Amino acid sequence: MSEFEKLKIVTKYELLKQFRRKRFYGALVLTLLAVILVIALYKGLDIPGKLPISDSPEFFALFVTSAGATIPIFAAVFFAGDSIASEFEHKTGYILFPNPVKRSTLVIGKYIACLTVTALIVILAYVATMIALVGIYQQLPIEVFGSLVLALVYANSVLGIAFLYSSVLKGSMGATIATLLTIMLVFGVIEISLIFANIEPWFMHGYAGDSIASVYGISFAAFGGAMPGGGMERNPNPITSFFVMLGYFIVPFILSIWLVKRREML
Amino acid sequence: MYITKLLTMRESIVIEGLSKYYDGFLALDKLSLKIKKNEDVALLGPNGAGKTTTLKLLCGLLRPSAGTAYINGVNVMEERERAISMVGTILETPEFYPFLTPVETLSYLGRLREMSGRELKSRIEEVIKLVRLEEWAKVKIEKFSRGMKQRLALAQALLHDPPILILDEPALGLDPRGMMEVREILKKARKEKTVFLSSHLITEVVQVCDKVALIDHGHLLVYDSIPRLKRKYRTSLEGVYLKLTEATI
Numbered sequence: 001m002s003e004f005e006k007l008k009i010v011t012k013y014e015l016l017k018q019f020r021r022k023r024f025y026g027a028l029v030l031t032l033l034a035v036i037l038v039i040a041l042y043k044g045l046d047i048p049g050k051l052p053i054s055d056s057p058e059f060f061a062l063f064v065t066s067a068g069a070t071i072p073i074f075a076a077v078f079f080a081g082d083s084i085a086s087e088f089e090h091k092t093g094y095i096l097f098p099n100p101v102k103r104s105t106l107v108i109g110k111y112i113a114c115l116t117v118t119a120l121i122v123i124l125a126y127v128a129t130m131i132a133l134v135g136i137y138q139q140l141p142i143e144v145f146g147s148l149v150l151a152l153v154y155a156n157s158v159l160g161i162a163f164l165y166s167s168v169l170k171g172s173m174g175a176t177i178a179t180l181l182t183i184m185l186v187f188g189v190i191e192i193s194l195i196f197a198n199i200e201p202w203f204m205h206g207y208a209g210d211s212i213a214s215v216y217g218i219s220f221a222a223f224g225g226a227m228p229g230g231g232m233e234r235n236p237n238p239i240t241s242f243f244v245m246l247g248y249f250i251v252p253f254i255l256s257i258w259l260v261k262r263r264e265m266l
Numbered sequence: 267m268y269i270t271k272l273l274t275m276r277e278s279i280v281i282e283g284l285s286k287y288y289d290g291f292l293a294l295d296k297l298s299l300k301i302k303k304n305e306d307v308a309l310l311g312p313n314g315a316g317k318t319t320t321l322k323l324l325c326g327l328l329r330p331s332a333g334t335a336y337i338n339g340v341n342v343m344e345e346r347e348r349a350i351s352m353v354g355t356i357l358e359t360p361e362f363y364p365f366l367t368p369v370e371t372l373s374y375l376g377r378l379r380e381m382s383g384r385e386l387k388s389r390i391e392e393v394i395k396l397v398r399l400e401e402w403a404k405v406k407i408e409k410f411s412r413g414m415k416q417r418l419a420l421a422q423a424l425l426h427d428p429p430i431l432i433l434d435e436p437a438l439g440l441d442p443r444g445m446m447e448v449r450e451i452l453k454k455a456r457k458e459k460t461v462f463l464s465s466h467l468i469t470e471v472v473q474v475c476d477k478v479a480l481i482d483h484g485h486l487l488v489y490d491s492i493p494r495l496k497r498k499y500r501t502s503l504e505g506v507y508l509k510l511t512e513a514t515i
Contacts, residue, residue: 001380013366013374020365020406091361095371095422098325099378100351265327265357266288 006101010109018079018117027078031071031121035128038064043136057137058216061144064129065151066213072155075121077179079114080162082172084260089171093265103261111163111253118155126151146215150238153245154209158183160249161205163256167263195234202240205248210234211241278303278430278460279324283333286319286484293319295484296333301477303429306452306461308471308478312511316484317464318358321434324462325355337430351379354423356433360415364408368399368418371407372425379426393421396451412439420448424455431455433463437470449473468504478503482511 048055087093126148165175194201201207279301286294294316322328326346335342340349376386397417437445452474479489499506
């Protein structure tokens with residue numbers, strides 16, 4: 001049997017595991033509620049009326065999807081944080097690893113399953129936004145699809161980082177917290193520092209993630225207020241950002257495979 | 267290289283100068299052992315003697331600090347997947363994915379071991395019956411007691427009918443009836459399989475195994491057949507165990 005056949009088996013059962021967990025359905029419900037809340041706030045507080053910009057389907061989509069930009073982060077961390085670490089922490093690795101399958105195949109299978117469930121959460125958020133767009137404006141801007149692709153690539157990059165921590169750390173909780181701290185705190189601090197130093201942080205994870213919103217082509221100045229670093233706009237190029245985010249997936253994920261191959265079941 | 271392979275193929279398990287350090291602590295010291303085909307060997311020793319470390323090294327779950335091991339002539343360190351395909355294992359206290367049922371778990375492991383279709387289905391039914399989990403076959407493992415998990419661990423070890431069984435405390439967590447049943451399963455298996463198990467239960471060892479390897483502090487103290495050990499030390503296996511590990515108690 002080829003490793004590819006084994007990969008299909010690992011992916012199938014990893015997906016089954018994910019779909020059996022209550023957290024998947026919890027994440028679906030929370031995502032839907034979050035999108036509904038943002039839409040309600042947008043309309044209820046008349047957000048466009050408070051900004052120097054007129055209401056439009058593009059602005060609505062930008063607001064809803066960028067307000068929900070944390071969804072890909074939480075979805076990816078939620079599912080990937082324990083993917084590797086739990087095999088060691090909960091000792092299920094004693095059943096899984098002594099099998100004629102390469103550890104790299106196991107990691108890739110787990111990744112595909114995590115990516116699938118994460119993608120389902122992200123797609124649900126966008127489908128809800130699209131339904132709202134059609135319902136409110138009777139329009140569906142094409143940029144929403146570009147934003148969705150970038151959100152998926154962004155979620156994928158978070159998965160890569162989460163897999164890296166999950167491969168290194170002993171506990172699932174530690175891996176989850178470390179991923180969140182890295183993305184939301186460490187990367188955030190570096191990015192803000194670079195902006196203050198007047199250096200465009202196009203290579204930073206969060207800045208590249210902003211392309212989820214910048215793809216709509218609406219200037220961030222529309223939100224009003226001065227930008228840090230003397231007015232530099234957060235307007236990342238979507239194509240550059242796509243490759244930057246891909247890099248944030250590829251490097252940690254390859255490292256993760258390497259580490260899992262070397263990791264001992266102590 | 268071919269001579270080494272030929273020599274190691276006559277035995278089911280060959281351990282050559284295996285050492286393992288954990289952060290400077292020597293857990294296993296140049297252990298060498300040969301287990302012939304269909305031989306049943308128990309690895310005995312006090313807590314922390316290096317029994318589990320030996321079994322984990324054999325299954326490729328640990329990297330040795332020195333030495334190597336062969337399973338049916340296949341170097342575990344160089345061709346882990348091929349070597350492990352010939353082995354059924356129970357290591358440490360087994361844990362399973364709580365959201366899957368025994369049938370799903372065994373299907374997953376069976377598929378990874380290149381079983382499929384009707385063969386896999388009937389074999390799953392067979393091993394589930396063997397370990398008496400028929401009523402629990404389609405219940406999520408999250409509801410299982412430790413003893414039930416141990417039974418399932420034995421089922422997965424036997425699933426692909428491997429020629430070699432490597433078992434770490436196979437009766438751990440089982441009630442007296444469960445222990446007896448495991449012993450019966452192993453007694454049947456010993457006729458056609460090589461069994462290498464670690465245990466603290468001398469009665470289990472006497473009933474299931476032909477030979478004993480006694481280790482302590484990572485050193486091999488003695489490796490011989492049970493009758494010969496009894497004759498040599500003029501006492502029961504328990505007496506041999508107590509005598510040889512006396513200095514460490």
